[in-house]
Amino acid sequence: MNLIERRKRLLGRHVTTFYDDPFAPVRGEGVWLFDADGRRYLDCYNNVPHVGHCHPRVVDAIARQAATLNVHTRYVHDGVVEYGERLTAKFGHGLASLIMVNSGSEANDVALRMAQAVTGKTGIIGTDNTYHGNTAAVSQLNATKVPVGGYGDHVRQVPAPDNLHPVGGSRAEQAEAFCAGIETAIAELEASGHGVGALIICPYFANEGFPTLERGFLDRAIAAVRKAGGLIISDEVQPGFGRLGSHWWGHERLDFAPDIVTLGKPMANGHPVAAVVTRPEVLEAFQDVFKYFNTFGGNPVSAAAAMATLEVIEDEKLVKNARDVGAYALEQLQGLSGKYDVIADVRGAGLFFGVELMQGDEPASDLALRMVNEMRQRGVLLSTVGRFDNALKIRPPCVFSRQNTDLLVSVMDDAFAAVLK
Template sequence: MDDLQTRRQRAMGRHVTTFYREPVHVVRGEGPWLWDANGRRYLDCYNNVPHVGHCHPKVVEAIAAQAATLNVHTRYMNERVVEYLEALFAKFDHGLSSAIMVCSGSEANDLALRFAQAVTGRTGLIGTDNTYHGNTAAVSQLNASKVPIGGYADHVRKVPAPDNLNPVGGSRDGQGAAFAAHVKAAIAELEASGHGVSALIVCPYFANEGFPTLERGFLDEAIAAVRAAGGLIIADEVQPGFGRLGSHWWGHEKLGFAPDIVTLGKPMANGHPVAAAVTRPEILEAFQESFKYFNTFGGNPVSAAAAHATLRVIEEEGIRENAESTGAYAVSLLCDLASRHDCIADVRGSGLFFGAELVEEGAPATALCDAVINEMRRRGVLLHSEGRHDNILKVRPPCVFSRENADLLVDTLDAALTAVRAAR
């Protein structure tokens, strides 16, 4: 492992990200499980990319069969990508029936911003102050983790992210109105500066913000203000999409709003690099008239085959329904655990995207959260942290996660919390 880590840093840079103090050298995956180079099995409670389970045989078969037949870019005619997109559009309402396929969520969000600029003729963007939307130069302006070289651009405004324990405006009941007030202030600033408003971009589950519990309609007032200013609404569904939230296929459905653009990525093809920006035909037309755009690998037949196979498995194997029932069961287990560990200040989630916020002496328990995550890894369960202070245990497993897996997760967490706190 030490030799591999040295070689990896030399090849990829000293600061390339790894999870855990002792990185896991994974060599194989199946369903919700990963195996390391020594043959040890780990329960994967974090990776949402293998949406229907690591190495699902139907997805693997579809990739192999198409790769053995043909793979070209979209300047050639091929049925695969059209058939997939038609099946995908059937999962949307609100006239979302056109798309450009790309390779990553970063690219999809970058495209979405350009869609909005093309339609509105404006450049102003509004996001939250604790979010992540990707790695391109444009979308990195919206991210919270590191300030871009030269500072944030003048056309970007960030509003306070919603929060369960520290709600915007001071109360959970008034948080929607307070959030909207900040959006209205951002609109006024962008209009005064001459940028105008092109879009509000949000993850409709506010995943990187710590997935706070929000009522249906939370965004209505903010969205109305953006639309009154001539802007569009972008829903970044890279994390909550494809049924992960259980009750709905998409986060924007759960929150009850109609986006103008939806971006997709990570779980779209179960690990194959596929993403898309989905929108209404007139928005896509405006973009294509304003920009010359081509993506060599976006929408290639192999990627389309992988995505279509994933979509079929979600439907055929009841993946969304499993996320709903298993997620509710897991949250109930965590609530019971919270009654035995006073450091668990809040348990929340939807479907197979849930977690627990850790607090000690009234402050975010960032160090405790980190210690627990590493102790869980030592005990064979992989998860990670989220939120402004990295004090939220984030559970986002493949959506084939079972009740037995949830039992193992929570039993291990019980033991890890006990061990870590006893050792301090």
């Protein structure tokens, strides 16, 4: 029995493998992954190794701390305090307290409970094409699979913004139409007795296909939620830590003030670390209502990994790199749009961008999947995203360079030529 069959037998046949020919890397370095034959692949997808695969400073920090001490957080250790102070200094809006956890799913689960504790209300609003994790609570928000028994009566999903199919029929009307969806959800939750506990949103609308939105896009929707007594949760698991180039956090880019921010994937460059950042009074209310303890959240090794990652982002100026290389990448990819009619839109921010494909008036979902597999065979790894999975999703480590971009665009050009012939 080969590795793939053993994997299916052990983990289940539906476990994701991304490609028709599953990829099995054995080593990583910077923006590269290597297979057992030594062939290297340009990683244009993984945002977990935010500062590059196996960054030596992060590896060294983990090894040194693991060789010294690792305990749970009921013992006092300066590592988590020092890291938390450095991290929260990156936030405004009074977001000066945090809880350390192990994954974005846990972070969002805790954030929802914080909103319940503060408001006394259970209603949650998200979009109709989102993902916020896999705990029982946050799986109620996921658009791809309906929970057993259907969505809870306390959950409302509003139409997500979109570039090619904007809510309200036009890009100019989209913010107002999105707000109207929020207001409808608020009215329904209040009529049902749940009330509005929180609006949870990715400020980049990453899983929705990262539409191009102006600063202030959410202002009216947020005002409506706050008027109803709800809190605003900004899920920064994908856009956070400078990936968007212009700011450290996605909510800064859209110019709104969240009550709670959730962090995860890239926080410690692959070590399982996540956090919930909020105002002190929100944390206090949560701790008054819920007895919460996390064995591994904020342990010394995790704190060391996260601190090293934060320092690398600062020292290597990776936010600026994301801005500069991302702008160059968009320019180069836009050059392909005149060559291939199937490219309907090229968009993004920093090192989080993509190419949406259409065939006539129909989303080119099958073509996008063929492109992903063709590029994998040619040594470039990416994926798809969006309501119809018809957009190529490009989200590389933040050490990505112009040279890497040139390779990406060259391979994409060749892949389009191959799949369209």
